[in-house]
Amino acid sequence: MRYGFVGLGQMGAPMAANLAAAQDVKVLDLSEDAIKAAVRAGASAVSSLKDFADIGVLFLCLPNGGIVEKSLFDKTNGIAKFLSPNTIVVDTSTIEYSLTLSIGDRLDALGLRFLDAPVSGMWKRAQDGTLTMMIGGETDIVEDLRPALSTMADRILHTGAVGSGQLTKLINQLLFDINVAALAEILPMAKKLGLDPENTAEVVNSGTGRSYASEYFIPQILEGTFDTGYPLQSAYKDLISGAEISARYQIPAPVLAAATSTYQQALLEGHGAKDKGAMVLVYERLLGVNCRKSSVEDTTND
Amino acid sequence: MRYGFVGLGQMGAPMAANLAAAQDVKVLDLSEDAIKAAVRAGASAVSSLKDFADIGVLFLCLPNGGIVEKSLFDKTNGIAKFLSPNTIVVDTSTIEYSLTLSIGDRLDALGLRFLDAPVSGMWKRAQDGTLTMMIGGETDIVEDLRPALSTMADRILHTGAVGSGQLTKLINQLLFDINVAALAEILPMAKKLGLDPENTAEVVNSGTGRSYASEYFIPQILEGTFDTGYPLQSAYKDLISGAEISARYQIPAPVLAAATSTYQQALLEGHGAKDKGAMVLVYERLLGVNCRKSSVEDTTND
Amino acid sequence: MRYGFVGLGQMGAPMAANLAAAQDVKVLDLSEDAIKAAVRAGASAVSSLKDFADIGVLFLCLPNGGIVEKSLFDKTNGIAKFLSPNTIVVDTSTIEYSLTLSIGDRLDALGLRFLDAPVSGMWKRAQDGTLTMMIGGETDIVEDLRPALSTMADRILHTGAVGSGQLTKLINQLLFDINVAALAEILPMAKKLGLDPENTAEVVNSGTGRSYASEYFIPQILEGTFDTGYPLQSAYKDLISGAEISARYQIPAPVLAAATSTYQQALLEGHGAKDKGAMVLVYERLLGVNCRKSSVEDTTND
Amino acid sequence: MRYGFVGLGQMGAPMAANLAAAQDVKVLDLSEDAIKAAVRAGASAVSSLKDFADIGVLFLCLPNGGIVEKSLFDKTNGIAKFLSPNTIVVDTSTIEYSLTLSIGDRLDALGLRFLDAPVSGMWKRAQDGTLTMMIGGETDIVEDLRPALSTMADRILHTGAVGSGQLTKLINQLLFDINVAALAEILPMAKKLGLDPENTAEVVNSGTGRSYASEYFIPQILEGTFDTGYPLQSAYKDLISGAEISARYQIPAPVLAAATSTYQQALLEGHGAKDKGAMVLVYERLLGVNCRKSSVEDTTND
């Protein structure tokens, strides 16, 4: 079996490298450097989209749904029309649920097969091949691909029909976003009431209020560091999906909705390139406080 | 130095026992059995409130602020008037911030001194003497009492002036409550969208969406167990404090407010005696789903 | 100039009749009776979709966006392909903003022209020809059609480009929905606090809290009447549009989001066929009260 | 029967004047000018608080609850101790519900009687004697005072026990505040989507979205006028009452809570001295738009 891999970015590069260590992989990316690195790791570069005709599985790892759609279906450069019948497309990108359903339908109409397989875990776990992968699609396809998928992920969950991989990941992300939004309003409240941010941090992170969000972001907020995670503007697609699902399926989600407003306010106040911890800046500005440790000079809201 | 200890419940009993192992402690409780047990642990029972006249420090560990107030200031049985000048009152109960301030003022007017010192950690850590204790009050009092406090708590944080102990604990609780309310709306959404609750649990608890709340409650929700934690109705005082602080100090807290509505809805639907995990029942009922694992027969919303 | 009119329901029937009194109109509807009534009012029935080939303007007044889309573009029965080039399609239905944009694009691709022209005012004003009509599209088209539009509406607002008619109406609807959701939570609160609903009604409707929503719905809530307005389930499309716009355009709308949760809760509790006043039943059930006047026996939440 | 009247401000001055036209009234205020004006209207000035000993009814019309409490119970200047037994205190100020209950209790303990009787209607209606007055307290007292009250108000509602007058007025205010908060987020959304504020105004104020709030504030927002109503910071006490009632009585109020966050944000952004219409400035700033009519140059958010 031959494989294709499109999108050799922060996550895609190590994923493709791990796959290429075990399998025959043809890669494609906008960046020549990324392609060269993948070739060094054992992959081969495609010279034209026609080279994808003999692969059995095409992996995608692209920034967002618009790019996934374009890369598959663009009138001139769309890859889909160069694939042979029954080729399996595995989209490991995190994209909107509704778009995943429509991509699945369009591939189906072209005689192609589809899995949505978004991953969680950051760059480090991609490199170690220990990502978590949530997969929506038919059971037999998932089983056939399990060896290949295992080069990238050590926790492989088959979650149901097409779209369910994205949904499962989305559920995790929405909880994460709410937990961060909670910090964003509660930590500045604590400071405004006269509490020392370091004490608060210690109590929360050793107490029942702790979360992955608090463990990851509170130390960074204390330092005034807002550039170590996925940027707010890139992750915003999750909140669009959450809002659309809540609206379309008539599922009330008031806590998520309140968190979404905080997130949007952070975007509108210019923090889109910062990580999610920067949501705290919204309430720091409003309350006229900051949550830096005493040794850190804060300049964020100046 | 002699000590007094009032309130020998789930938390107070082991705390008083640990103190009595090192110090001379006179105890009081409504329950004869609780007193007998404390005596077995080395404490002595008071025969009348006058016996408190020669103690230097009075600990309280009572269910809520109304009871703390009554037990100190009741016209006939209030302990405060039996205490000698300069006696230190240490309230380890979790009570409202505003009430703590007023209790501090009233004790001050009587020539008594005051620390608010709520604890976190459950019964097990109370027994092991490894609670976290957050203390508001004057530094020299905190330092004088550190040896006694260390019999109960191994993490002792002096957080500032009177009230700041309650505030610090409150901040932790509010984050906890929001994190649970997030689960309460998002897990049933996942189920409604067709996802398997056990898969969701695995993804969340190994992912960025995890929190103490998710680690503690999701397994119990999967089992349909809602009786292992502090009951919703007892912990509701935290949300009253949160709402009052937000209102009085003009601090917007929209995510907390949304979480509070879910919490109130759980109380109104009759789940007050259950633990916080039972907030999920609100959305399970609304969406007509349950989040039990497949092997568990659910009867909660029947 | 000849006209077509599709959709002779509660609103479309009187609108078509008013147009037919002044112009040559060919009508189409699923109901034979509706067509017969229109013919009595001076219109003519089409025997086949081909009869629409010689009209210059096609009016639509259909229940929702899905039906508008299907009636124009259905592979076999879609009307669009029977229209002559440059025919103007005027959609007076209230439908989603995003769908309106896509319909505009698809008609444009077919060489047809488009106005979105939703109306406000109920059946009575439709009959009197005194609707308010909000129109998005090109100025010259709006001006050409003004005489025809004036047979239906006496307040004709050209609001901008295609889609802006729907948006303008949407803005009004969202305010209406929030105002009703406010009543839904505040009136039962008043009752729970012991206030008499009729007193509350009088104070609100003579005070600064009054709104079209309160004037229309409070008297009906007092009577226990929930069937006189547009049903919750039909109007829900507005809230989908609101949520999608807020999400897609990054516009925080926390009050709308909270109101949407109440609306969804009303739908989930089975009140979809009732009018918007029935949102009050959500909080009446939760609080265990009703807001009927004392002379009315309430059975709503039994 | 002799009357006292304390607080001759914007509302109290015309109310006292109307009462003095019919009855014997002794007045008190901090401002000499206000007293002189009342004397010209037929009242008499008290030279000392002892002069209040022979009145049967004391009216208060003061800015807020703290001042009402102080003016009645201040250790040195509190009026309560100068009143004769059974004197009726009628508080026409708008103050917190919980404080009203405690004032009622304290007066009762002193052998005095109490009505809470907040008014609605602005200065103009105070002058015309056509206020709406909502009264909590015992029926026989209300009936006895009806002639005197009728000099100030033409709509006199006896709403129940002590506190119910404040509650009834509060209900109206909370609806008003939500309706304004709805405008504050929806009007800038409309502008952001490209709609013309004057068109939006016309549609809303002739449509189902209209409210007293929209009729009063939209024209002023179009003009950029934010100084014609009761200031945000003075009316904030209503939102404190709302939040406390929701918290204490376990009444979910998510729409109110969301509106409260917007209100708080307006206060925090420095708009406290402006009227409620200024809540729109919060979203205008966030979205980078303004809702002035095209002929008005906007400088509000510069």
Ligand SMILES: NC(=O)C1=CN([C@@H]2O[C@H](COP(=O)(O)OP(=O)(O)OC[C@H]3O[C@@H](n4cnc5c(N)ncnc54)[C@H](OP(=O)(O)O)[C@@H]3O)[C@@H](O)[C@H]2O)C=CC1
């Ligand atoms: N349980 C937990 O996991 C945690 C609790 N806390 C906080 O600790 C405090 C105590 O909680 P907990 O121990 O669970 O509560 P309990 O209800 O178990 O204990 C309270 C004790 O106080 C006694 N009591 C009540 N009124 C009086 C009185 N007037 N005079 C003397 N004794 C009285 C009660 O007696 P009787 O039983 O006879 O009524 C009971 O033994 C609370 O404020 C709680 O919020 C803090 C961290 C964790």
Ligand SMILES: NC(=O)C1=CN([C@@H]2O[C@H](COP(=O)(O)OP(=O)(O)OC[C@H]3O[C@@H](n4cnc5c(N)ncnc54)[C@H](OP(=O)(O)O)[C@@H]3O)[C@@H](O)[C@H]2O)C=CC1
């Ligand atoms: N009702 C109101 O108060 C207001 C409604 N509106 C908007 O106006 C629009 C129409 O509402 P309303 O008149 O109440 O709706 P109705 O459901 O009363 O009318 C819709 C009509 O369209 C017909 N129809 C449905 N599908 C087709 C089709 N494929 N081809 C031809 N005819 C079809 C229906 O026939 P059949 O009945 O046989 O299915 C029915 O007669 C909606 O978008 C609504 O939101 C706007 C302002 C106020």
Ligand SMILES: NC(=O)C1=CN([C@@H]2O[C@H](COP(=O)(O)OP(=O)(O)OC[C@H]3O[C@@H](n4cnc5c(N)ncnc54)[C@H](OP(=O)(O)O)[C@@H]3O)[C@@H](O)[C@H]2O)C=CC1
């Ligand atoms: N303004 C409005 O549109 C409406 C107001 N209300 C309510 O009516 C009440 C009064 O409002 P408003 O008239 O606008 O308020 P003002 O601030 O105009 O008037 C208050 C008056 O009380 C006087 N005063 C303050 N403290 C004392 C004291 N200790 N002893 C004697 N007099 C004192 C003030 O004197 P000085 O000015 O010298 O401080 C002032 O003249 C408020 O509770 C308000 O909420 C109700 C409906 C509408």
